[in-house]
Amino acid sequence: MGNFHNPEGDVERFRFRLGIAVFVVLLAFGLLITRFFWLQVIQHDFYQTRAEDNRIALIPIVPNRGVITDRNGIVLAHNYSAFTLEITPSLTANLEETIDSLAEIIEIQPKDRKRFKRLLEEAKNFESIPIRTRLSDAEVAIFAAQRYRFPGIEVKARLFRQYPMGTVASHALGYIGRITDRDLKWIEEAEQQANYKGSDHIGKTGLEQRYEFELHGETGYEQVEIDAGGHAVRSLKRIPPVSGNNLQLTLDIKLQEITEKAFGDRKGALVAIDPASGGVLALVSNPTYDPNLFVDGISPENWKELNDHPDKPMINRAINGAYPPGSTFKPFMALAALETGKRTAQQAISDPGFFTFGNHTFRDDKKGGHGMVDMYKSIVHSCDTYYYSLANDMGIDTIARFMGQMGFGQRTGIDLGKDELAESKGVLPSQEWKKQRFKRPEQQKWYAGETISIGIGQGYNAYTPMQLAHATATLANNGVMFRPHLVRHIIDTRTSEKRPVESKPVRDLQWKEKNLEVIHRAMLGVIKEGTGTRAFAGAPYLAGGKTGTAQVFSLKGSDYKTSSVKQHLRDHALFIAYAPIEKPTIALAVLVENGGFGAQSAAPIARMVLDYYLLGKLPAGAAPEDAEALEEDPVE
């Protein structure tokens, strides 16, 4: 090709092409005008009639929401039909008076009125709003007799969501609530507007939210002819709705229930994972709440109580609480040391009970020290000094790289909430992290002294119990990592076909077998002769474990010194475990907020969970009620 340049020619060619563009514009607009002429002049009569009798209304039929069951088929969320009394405000002359006279024949409590008022503010025109839900048959009959007095009020049969297990597993299940403007935006972004015509509930948190579009189903519709007054006269065609898909979870609801009971009044979280698949067996965040409260619009009092409660029951501590892992971090540190060649298992240090760095002394829990400590002993007896020196030798970026691969400081991708952002990231400290986290240059610098407390799971370290359980599961599975997930199958209600959610590992970290052996043996030692001995006395299976105690402090660096022990902020207790050690089928992390030593309050909970899961043994004196017996209302 030759040279294109020729300034005069350029302008000319440009103007010529502009001329072509003018032609295209006129042609396209001409086409539009032809179309308008066709619609508005030639076909006008046809469309005129269609507009006048645009009397064919499409009435959406809302599908049945999918049912959620646990791994054994126990129902965790289902629907039942109930009568509601609904008011269409635009068809009612005086709302207050109407409700007053309605209250003479049907019981309407102040809380019903309050809820009605709140829904009224959110509602669109022409929408009917429930004033009373779950009417009895007698109430329906009474209203039917007096109907003529109440234009704009009708009884409708609606499906209600119900969570038969009440507060159990509520943080995993989440809840549904009425669709708000924000939800509408989400629906629009997902191009689901058409499918949500007529729907008025949507998943707000947890699985109900993540699997919203699976659970919702396909809206059907009925073509009806309407008369001049807008009343349906005749049905022309009916396309039935398609029920939402059912979810079968990996969760074992009895295990979940036992675990929640084991927490009692204590705050905390537990995540148990099947290491060979990533399936979550139990996901506890205590205290919990009753998702049933949200179904027909939570009352302001209930909401206030949940929201203002000092224990924050609405927070899912398992995925949103970030805590320093304390000594449970040590096995991972030890593995990192072996894999990066910084230590051999046999290398031992002499522990005087402290570690000095510059003019700062880092203390060990045991005064006078543990004597000569090799890797096995450092885990079994949880020797801090060993890890101070190890962290110092490894350096922060080596630690961060290894722990990052294990998923620390990253979202695990658990299928909860609307998107991956529903989960917290926690903090995996590194030079880079500190640079991003702080604004002032002098704060951005990483000091070598800061690396030392990282080694014992303190300092800037902060991970969710989910991350800790995930890392433990990966360790138990010898480095083959699965994404944690709660849904095992999505079951198509039409074909009964089961669609598995996750089966392939996301990563194989390819750790050396002999290194893994060292860690597994030491974690078994924790149970047999170390800090976990008391809690695991007499266990007929072999387990690997590690206790941990995390100092309570705020993540905002400046608060660290002010929140001293004097304020009676007790330490958090932690425990990680997996069993049976030969081929683990369960791995878990427990956190008890302000629970003191890990061995005291966290390890016994872990023992209970493992006993039930591996032996089917119920904790003494805690026979859970039969799950089926909890279902009060009939299904659908």
Place this chain on the structure above:
Amino acid sequence: MMDITGTLKRWWLNATAHIDFPLLLITAAIMLVGLATVNSATIDSAHRMLSQAGNMGIALVIMWIVSRMPPQKLMNFAVPLYIIGVLLLIAVFLFGIKVNGARRWLSIGITRIQPSEILKIAMPLMLAWYFQKYEATLKLKHFAVAALLLLIPFGLIAKQPDLGTAILVGGAGFFVIFFAGLPWKIILGLAAAAAGAAPLLWNALHDYQQRRIMTLIDPTTDPLGSGYHIIQSTIAIGSGGLSGKGYLNGTQTHLEFIPEKHTDFIFAVYSEEWGLLGNLLLVFLYTLLIGRCMIIASAAPTIFSRLLAAAITLNFFSYAFINMGMVSGILPVVGVPLPFISYGGTALVTLFLGIGMLMSIHTHRMLVKK
């Protein structure tokens, strides 16, 4: 006294020095039509019209500011804006938030942004800058590079997937390349190849995109979804007849048959109330607008300003044509607003950035010649 009027006069002359009044008057006329139609479409919630008037005010201020920047300065924005836009698109691709299969948003702290909007302006700027830079030595390979510059963001946006925005961004870029003198042989070759590849393209589309096109052929296949939109908007337009049902009297509109009646489907509201005569007026106004812009383009002194002006002009045309075509049922439903009429601040700001640039090109042309 004399002094004050003198000062005022100088102040006024300075403030309006870079306003192109014909262009301003035409857009103002279209905006008035828009404001009246938004009012009709949202008569139940009057705040919409006020907030749209507010949007228009903001957009006009932005237009005013941009019109005062000489094209030289606009050129400086080309590369950084393009690079930022593409980087953000890559970030969306890597870390974007996925909502039901579509990855369009980037979360930055409290809010989410949609980087594809930036490319609507950055794409023509960048390509016009590029052709200006190689003006003296333009060879075929430069067209290849330009095509690459176009395809990267186009591909990223189409992949999200967001076909509507990809078409608009791709169109803006293509116009620049076309006006820069892409040889006809290549244009015809591409057209032939596109016709040949159509079946492949069809398979590459997402289910919902295929469904939309099928819906166009037979709207009754999706009566609750986009088919419903087309059925109801054609009824609205058709029943409007020659002179319309009269302002605020559109039954289709006010009986809630028209979905998205204040945004993408607002033309149905207008057409029902003003009929064929109203439509002719609106198409006439758009033709005037495009005509005025074409005049600006043909008088533009540099390659950069010519290409930029022509691309912006044809973008106005694509918006208007695609929107009216989709609402009247001859084009598939893609999310494109009707320029200067649909409710929404982002679209107005993008449009007025373009108007401001055109004004700048036109009012600075003498200075450039000197």
